[in-house]
Amino acid sequence: xxxxxxxxxxxxxxxWDERGTNHAGLAGxxxxxxxxxxxxxxxxxxxxVGNVFAFTGADxxxxxxxxxxxxxxxxxxxxxxxxxxxxxxxxxxIHPGELIPRNVERFRRQLKRIGLMVDWxxxxxxxxxxYYKWTQWIFLQLLKGNLxxxxxxxxxxxxxxxxVLANEQVIDGYCERHPDARVEQRVLEQWFFRITxxxxxxxxxxxxxxxxxxxxxxxTNWIGRSEGAEIAFETPGGQKILVFTTRAxxxxxxxYLVLAPEHPSVGRIATAEKELDVAxxxxxxxxKDIVSRKVGGEKTGVFTGAYARxxxxxxxxxxxxxxxxxxxxxxxxxxxxxxHDARDFEFATTYKLPIVxxxxxxxxxxxxxxxxxxxxxxxxxARLVNSGEFDGLSxxxxxxxxxxxxxxxGRGKAVVNYRLHDWCVSRQRYWGPPIPIIYCDECGAVPVPxxxxxxxxxxxxxxxxxxSGTSPLARxxxxxxxxxxxxxxxxxxxxxxxxxxxxxxWYFLRYPSADRADVAFDxxxxxxxxxxxxxxxxxxxxxLHLLYSRFVTMALKDLGFIRFDEPFSKFRxxxxxxxxxxxxxxxxxxxxxxxxxxxxxxxxxxxxxxMFLGPYQEGGDFRDAGISGIRRFxxxxxxxxxxxxxxxxxxxxxxxxxxxxxxxxxxxxxxLLHRTxxxxxxxxxxxxxxxxxxxxxxxxxxxxxxxxxxxxxEPLVVMVAPYAPHFAEECWERLGHGTSVMxxxxxxxxxxKATAGTVEVVVQVNGKVRARxxxxxxxxxxxxxxxxxxxxxxxxxxxxxxxxxxIFVPDRLVNFVV
Ligand SMILES: [Zn+2]
Ligand SMILES: [Zn+2]
Numbered sequence: 001x002x003x004x005x006x007x008x009x010x011x012x013x014x015x016w017d018e019r020g021t022n023h024a025g026l027a028g029x030x031x032x033x034x035x036x037x038x039x040x041x042x043x044x045x046x047x048x049v050g051n052v053f054a055f056t057g058a059d060x061x062x063x064x065x066x067x068x069x070x071x072x073x074x075x076x077x078x079x080x081x082x083x084x085x086x087x088x089x090x091x092x093x094i095h096p097g098e099l100i101p102r103n104v105e106r107f108r109r110q111l112k113r114i115g116l117m118v119d120w121x122x123x124x125x126x127x128x129x130x131y132y133k134w135t136q137w138i139f140l141q142l143l144k145g146n147l148x149x150x151x152x153x154x155x156x157x158x159x160x161x162x163x164v165l166a167n168e169q170v171i172d173g174y175c176e177r178h179p180d181a182r183v184e185q186r187v188l189e190q191w192f193f194r195i196t197x198x199x200x201x202x203x204x205x206x207x208x209x210x211x212x213x214x215x216x217x218x219x220t221n222w223i224g225r226s227e228g229a230e231i232a233f234e235t236p237g238g239q240k241i242l243v244f245t246t247r248a249x250x251x252x253x254x255x256y257l258v259l260a261p262e263h264p265s266v267g268r269i270a271t272a273e274k275e276l277d278v279a280x281x282x283x284x285x286x287x288k289d290i291v292s293r294k295v296g297g298e299k300t301g302v303f304t305g306a307y308a309r310x311x312x313x314x315x316x317x318x319x320x321x322x323x324x325x326x327x328x329x330x331x332x333x334x335x336x337x338x339x340h341d342a343r344d345f346e347f348a349t350t351y352k353l354p355i356v357x358x359x360x361x362x363x364x365x366x367x368x369x370x371x372x373x374x375x376x377x378x379x380x381x382a383r384l385v386n387s388g389e390f391d392g393l394s395x396x397x398x399x400x401x402x403x404x405x406x407x408x409x410g411r412g413k414a415v416v417n418y419r420l421h422d423w424c425v426s427r428q429r430y431w432g433p434p435i436p437i438i439y440c441d442e443c444g445a446v447p448v449p450x451x452x453x454x455x456x457x458x459x460x461x462x463x464x465x466x467x468s469g470t471s472p473l474a475r476x477x478x479x480x481x482x483x484x485x486x487x488x489x490x491x492x493x494x495x496x497x498x499x500x501x502x503x504x505x506w507y508f509l510r511y512p513s514a515d516r517a518d519v520a521f522d523x524x525x526x527x528x529x530x531x532x533x534x535x536x537x538x539x540x541x542x543x544l545h546l547l548y549s550r551f552v553t554m555a556l557k558d559l560g561f562i563r564f565d566e567p568f569s570k571f572r573x574x575x576x577x578x579x580x581x582x583x584x585x586x587x588x589x590x591x592x593x594x595x596x597x598x599x600x601x602x603x604x605x606x607x608x609x610x611m612f613l614g615p616y617q618e619g620g621d622f623r624d625a626g627i628s629g630i631r632r633f634x635x636x637x638x639x640x641x642x643x644x645x646x647x648x649x650x651x652x653x654x655x656x657x658x659x660x661x662x663x664x665x666x667x668x669x670x671x672l673l674h675r676t677x678x679x680x681x682x683x684x685x686x687x688x689x690x691x692x693x694x695x696x697x698x699x700x701x702x703x704x705x706x707x708x709x710x711x712x713x714e715p716l717v718v719m720v721a722p723y724a725p726h727f728a729e730e731c732w733e734r735l736g737h738g739t740s741v742m743x744x745x746x747x748x749x750x751x752x753k754a755t756a757g758t759v760e761v762v763v764q765v766n767g768k769v770r771a772r773x774x775x776x777x778x779x780x781x782x783x784x785x786x787x788x789x790x791x792x793x794x795x796x797x798x799x800x801x802x803x804x805x806x807i808f809v810p811d812r813l814v815n816f817v818v
Contacts, residue, residue: 003638005602005727012726013112021740022074022117026512026525029071034529035062036508036568038537038545039124041079042103044088047110049584049592049610049622050538053577056607057616057687058536059116063722064684065534066117067746073529074117075511077124078104081132082500083161086431087177090464096431097459100127110595114603115725117742122514126503131510132433133454134520135503138552139425140436140447145559147194148425150445154262154286154327155424157186162465163428164188166544173288185286187262188469190426191435191496195551199223199418201565202550211571212617218542224419229403230331231412233257233308233317239269241308241319244330244417247337248406249377249398251312252387253358254335255348257319258301261285262327269319271305278302278321285323299324299347310335311411312388312402322347328421338373345373359395360385423548425499430463430472432497440484440491449485455493471495504545505552508532508567521562532568536687539573546571572687575619577610592622604724605631611689611723620690633693634727636700637720641731644710664706667757668776672702673712674754677747680719689723696720710735715747763788764815765797781808788814 016022037058040051059074066072080100089096104125111118124131142148155164158175165175165183175181195202203223206216228246235241241257259266261282270278281302301322310317324343325334338348338355348355359376360368366385376382377395384390384398393401406412426435434455436448448455458479463472473495474480484491512525531553537545546568553567576583579590597606609630613620676699683692696719703712714735721728721741732741755774761784763771771791775784785806788794794816803816 001642003635003727005604008730009113009115009603009726012729013115015729016740019740021742022119023121024071024073024119026073026529029073029528031070032529032533033062033065033070033072034508034512034531034533035065035072035074036511036532036535037074037076038535038541039077039079039504039507040107041082041084042100042107043084044092044099044103046103046106047114047594049577049594052114052594052606053610053619054536054538054574055111055116056114056610057574057689059118060607060611060684060689060722061534061536061687063117063725063742064746066742067718067721067744069745072117073122073512074119075122075124075514076111076116076118076120077507077511077514078107078126079500079504079507080104080125080127081432081497081503083163083177083427083429083431086429086463087161089431095459095461096463100431113598114594114607117725122511124507124510124514126433126500126507129454129456130517132457132503134510135433135498135506136436136448136453136455137450137520138506138556139498139502140450140453141559141561142193142552142555143447145555147197147555148191149194150189150191152187152189153192153424154185154187155190157184157469159184159467162467164190164424164426166424185288186469187286188426188428190424191437191494191498192422192424193551195423195548196418196420198551198554199225199420201554202420202547205550205566209566209571210569212539212573215539215542215546215571215573218539219547222420222543222547226417226419228415228417229399229406229412230415231311231335231406233311233335234411235269235306235308235319239265241265241269241333242331243333243335244415245335245337246417247340247377247395247399248402248412249384249387249390249393249395250337250340250358251310251335251402252384252390253337253339253356254310254312254317255315255338255354255356256317256336257308258322258325258334258336258347259304259319260325260327260332261321261323263321263332266304266321269304269306270321274303274305278304281321288323299343299350301347301351303351311406311409318353320347320351329419330417339370340373340376342373345370356386358384358386366391423499423501423551425502426496427499428469428471428496429465430457430460430497432500433457433503434473435494435496435498437494438482438484438491439494440487440489442489443484443486443491445494446484446486446491452485457497471497473497501544501548502552505548506556508535508549509556509562526562530562531564531566533570535568535571536574537571538576542573572617574687575614575617577613577619577622579622581621597627601627601631602726604727605634608634608693608723612693614690616687616689630693633697633700634724636704637716638727638731640700640703640708640713641717641734644708644713644735664702666706666709669703669706669708669712670753671757672699673715673747674750675758677715677719677749678751678754681746681749684722692719693723717741718744718747759811761788761811762813763791763794764813765794765803766817767815770794770797775811777811779811781810784808784810784814788816 062072062074085100086096089099156170158165158181160178160181169176170183175183226246229248231243232240301320304319306319307316336344338344339357357370361379362381382395384393390398390401403414436455438446440446458476460472460476480493482493509521512529513522549567554565556562557565584591609627676695679695680692717728717731728741757777758774759777761773761775770793773787803818805817807815
């Protein structure tokens, strides 16, 4: 009987459901292995091929760990709140409360169709009141723990989204969702989580986590630790302006000060005659977004009319206000050192402020003119000039010396600054969990009592945000007006909903307890299953989602709810799939719709093809042509499983696919089997699925040149199981097994057999060892040389040239003389 993927997949999905094959025994597990994958946002387009790629890779890993003896828990759910979902609903003119559950339905069906080993009994869905009740509960715990606060802050405002945007959602001054909407700045009252309180452990623990290097680097840069100094500049009137700098060595070159337009001292510092100019500049500045202020082109500013004393030179220097300085970085004030900072140079040139050299490199002295800003501190021979007693010191020595003098004089101190700022969780939108706060004229902001949770998201017919900066929830009067929990007078509900990233900052805690209504997460289960053993997801979430999850975990630990402070012991970032060399997009018309391929080829072939495209952590290029090769591989395995003794007799002449006069003796096939076990085990563990598949293909071709016995074929079927699970189940059953292949044991490597019959051949170039080959004993000269030349470490030195001479010692050595 030929392999028919559609009937095989239907049969096994049904059987998995009936038998509970994918269920994890959470309470009784002896070797818990929590295999987490990033839950999807259920877009209206349905499951994307990128989702299938990501989930298949995580699923293979989970299945592999189960076959190697672990109790694997692999849950999945939906990140269904948020602005993406809401904007789409608005575009379609369908209420998100109707549309999103429909999308979730469809996603779930598609996810089941690709054969993931998901225990659907523990699904979470962030829009379910049974879930967001606990999201609100977490908000209240952080509030109690003094980690949530309400304050006014300048924020990016998209006039089309009509809500605040995070900095990374602003692209060159425009909204990432609205390339035609120039982002504005607004000052709003918002709720913030004080993530900055945890900045040190967030940074320090990174070194101890088993995470992809790229992900740790992204987080490190985002946190942005810099060592520097805080220096006090005094005005004649005795006001102190604190600036933060990483370049205290250039203090003698500070010829002016700049305050951010939002700096609280601006009003007090500006002189009477400049007051109006400054106020006008502040008003204009408020229209710009934060990102284009940072990178933006032309530097603008306004003089306050006031001066301060440079604590090193004693000179009186002018105080300016300019929007290239941000309140969120450092102290919101900088010293302008135009000689050695590019933005300061540009500003000083525009406003004709003095530019002084205080660092000189080799061949330069104090009088060498500056053609532009020269950072200078990296140059060989760099030393301080025009810096009084510090002349001649290296920039590093100069920094230490100048800070020491400032500390002695009480005018400054060494400090560490971070780029990370507090997490704004307020969104002026409809589609999210209402923030559980009631405002009372007498009592202020009062937390909703925990017994009254969840604060249900009311059904509001018109969910469109407006320009007022208040959420559409404010229009629902019966919901909005509510008695104050403390004094009983009429109060008002908070109308902002919380950021989607709050929903996803704790979902991994919820899964094991998803069936529990009485607690957010059960203490015993949490202790047994967390932290997460392995987490796989996209690097696009490396910064925000992973950072916020780590923060919430640390906070919950300090508040006494959990006993660990890092949620994900191991994290691996998967790659991305492109089509014919280009990123998939609707406008290019090259979007791969997974359903069509699953329909035509079956989920198993499609899964395996995606994994074969390239290294999982890098991704690959989707080309239709390659998929039939995977199908041929599965057909061959199918044929092998049908021909081994004891399996059902091969009908319609299937047996004849195997050579009647085997060219490969059993010993050689055994040796190949164990080599394959070694390779597939190591490669599956390191997520190098493409090379694991290649090794299995090679083995299958060899088996077809010999007499495949049960001991040679069954281990292959088990190794195929994580990759093509329905297919492997069917083969396993045909081999006479009554239980799921997922309850089989991963084949055991016999190291002696794996190396039997092979030799190590050393490859040298000009007498230096450049590679070692493992080859069957007795491999001939031509074949050995061909294999040696193909080694990357050898290729490099041959440089495409024919070697002048080749020395060949059979089974031992090849030496190329070039
Ligand atoms: Zn927008
Ligand atoms: Zn009250």
